[in-house]
Amino acid sequence: MRLRTPGFVFSAMAFAYAFLYLPILAVVVYSFNESKLVTVWGGFSTKWYGELFRNEQLLGAAYQSLKVAAISATFAVVLGTLASIAIVRFGRFRGKSMLQGVLAAPLVMPEVLLGLTMLMLFVAMEQLIGWPEKRDLTTISIAHITFSVAYVVVVIQSRLKTIDRSLEEAALDLGARPLKVFMLVTLPLMFPALLSSWLLAFTLSMDDLVIASFTSGPGSTTLPMVVFSSVRLGVNPQINALATILLLLVIICVFVVSRLIRQEKR
Amino acid sequence: MTGLMSKTANKLGRLSVLLIPFLWMTVFFLLPFLILLKISFSQTRTGIPPYTEVFEWAGGLLFKIHGTMENFYFLISDSLYFAAYTNSIKIAAISTLICLLIGYPMALGISRASPKVRNILLLLVILPFWTSFLIRVYAWIGLLKNEGLINHLLMALGIIDQPLVMLHTPFAVYLGISYSYLPFMVLPLYASLEKMDYSLLEAAADLGAKPMQAFLSVTIPQSMPGIIAGSMLVFIPAIGEFVIPDLLGGANTLMIGKVLWNEFFLNRDWPLASAVAVIMLVILVLPLVLWQRHQQVLEERDQ
Numbered sequence: 001m002r003l004r005t006p007g008f009v010f011s012a013m014a015f016a017y018a019f020l021y022l023p024i025l026a027v028v029v030y031s032f033n034e035s036k037l038v039t040v041w042g043g044f045s046t047k048w049y050g051e052l053f054r055n056e057q058l059l060g061a062a063y064q065s066l067k068v069a070a071i072s073a074t075f076a077v078v079l080g081t082l083a084s085i086a087i088v089r090f091g092r093f094r095g096k097s098m099l100q101g102v103l104a105a106p107l108v109m110p111e112v113l114l115g116l117t118m119l120m121l122f123v124a125m126e127q128l129i130g131w132p133e134k135r136d137l138t139t140i141s142i143a144h145i146t147f148s149v150a151y152v153v154v155v156i157q158s159r160l161k162t163i164d165r166s167l168e169e170a171a172l173d174l175g176a177r178p179l180k181v182f183m184l185v186t187l188p189l190m191f192p193a194l195l196s197s198w199l200l201a202f203t204l205s206m207d208d209l210v211i212a213s214f215t216s217g218p219g220s221t222t223l224p225m226v227v228f229s230s231v232r233l234g235v236n237p238q239i240n241a242l243a244t245i246l247l248l249l250v251i252i253c254v255f256v257v258s259r260l261i262r263q264e265k266r
Numbered sequence: 267m268t269g270l271m272s273k274t275a276n277k278l279g280r281l282s283v284l285l286i287p288f289l290w291m292t293v294f295f296l297l298p299f300l301i302l303l304k305i306s307f308s309q310t311r312t313g314i315p316p317y318t319e320v321f322e323w324a325g326g327l328l329f330k331i332h333g334t335m336e337n338f339y340f341l342i343s344d345s346l347y348f349a350a351y352t353n354s355i356k357i358a359a360i361s362t363l364i365c366l367l368i369g370y371p372m373a374l375g376i377s378r379a380s381p382k383v384r385n386i387l388l389l390l391v392i393l394p395f396w397t398s399f400l401i402r403v404y405a406w407i408g409l410l411k412n413e414g415l416i417n418h419l420l421m422a423l424g425i426i427d428q429p430l431v432m433l434h435t436p437f438a439v440y441l442g443i444s445y446s447y448l449p450f451m452v453l454p455l456y457a458s459l460e461k462m463d464y465s466l467l468e469a470a471a472d473l474g475a476k477p478m479q480a481f482l483s484v485t486i487p488q489s490m491p492g493i494i495a496g497s498m499l500v501f502i503p504a505i506g507e508f509v510i511p512d513l514l515g516g517a518n519t520l521m522i523g524k525v526l527w528n529e530f531f532l533n534r535d536w537p538l539a540s541a542v543a544v545i546m547l548v549i550l551v552l553p554l555v556l557w558q559r560h561q562q563v564l565e566e567r568d569q
Contacts, residue, residue: 019445020391037413039415111503114525226507242401
């Protein structure tokens, strides 16, 4: 049966997509505005990009953020892969619903709760075992790993469910050990999911303000923390320039990944 | 012999695959909530750590308990906190409803598009999620403020002659939350609408139902799992939202996430901040359980 889609659905969709994209578009356009004021178009200029690249505080924070994001994404993917295998492949076991529960809860848990509880843990651990001595990039990374794992598990689990097990069974029949089968058969089949979940965890970490604010210490300021303190003071065209660069990177990433995944499928 | 050995190795391997993520989440996710609960019963003090010990070791297996309900009494007695909680629930609920109203037609349209168009439309829903949340909220400051883009446009068109005050109002907060959380609503809605059995709509039409009737009695009930999942994905995190009320809200949009932030970062009162968090968690228990149940239902349906 051909379903008639009512006209108002189309207009509602057009409205919704405009709602999603017009604000972002405005940010991009005004990053090229010579004038600092939103209401005045002072002509095309790239001066805010120049200022951005001379802003050492911002660049330093960006470097810290990149480090945290790379580390936490990598660990989150490893942990998330293990958890997904346990959930999808091990059948029923005691504590399964508990494992699923703790892995799903960070998806919806308000960030202030995650941040505050994490900090309380670090302080209590310091009292008890003397570690972590101070709060720095390591504590931020641990916090980021913990909430990113939840997202990684969603992506990897859904991929793992669709993998054809006959390939693994064939390898097992031919006498390969389970670990070898996993490394040579399962892992390559999971590659697209591993890549996209790594990027997702990376982005989540790069983007996080609240949890990082709670778990950071003096000297460990991440990019969102600098952006936030600047945005609180009002509109700043340098932030528009930064937003445009980040957006461009995301688009390139999405493009490259979808290409890679498509090639993988062939 | 080697068979036995590899069997043990197998078992060990399985166990570590299971235990590593399990232990990680227990230590870094569950345990912190117990510590939070403990600290909410302590008192603030100057020093490191800035709270008093609740349990004092009294030799052997004995502990003296120095817990106090003071923080909770304080939260109940001061109407500001009560107002912040009810306000958060109200703002989160209204924003969830707005998300549903914008997201439902969107998800419906996507699910009925041709496969090629559908992928592009889906990608366009997900893409903003990959861009910085902070910057998407920031975008609205430039649009909403008195000398911002929207006011400028409306005045240039002669629709208004004085700027509308939009920034730092409840309106801005509703807008900000609906805007930021829309993808979380659309994706589960789409997932359930995509799986829908269209022959039921056909049957309804054959039995003489008008499109609107068919929509209300077939499409809506069929997509109920998506409606609940999407609503919870918006409602639960929105309750504790800090960035949006801080940047877009004002004095009359006090939300509990911001109260917690201020108690912690400005007043440095960790025990009170913990008590605020504990009550927030109590409010969230019901929606959280509802959401978890639903996840399990979906899970079982998939298998």
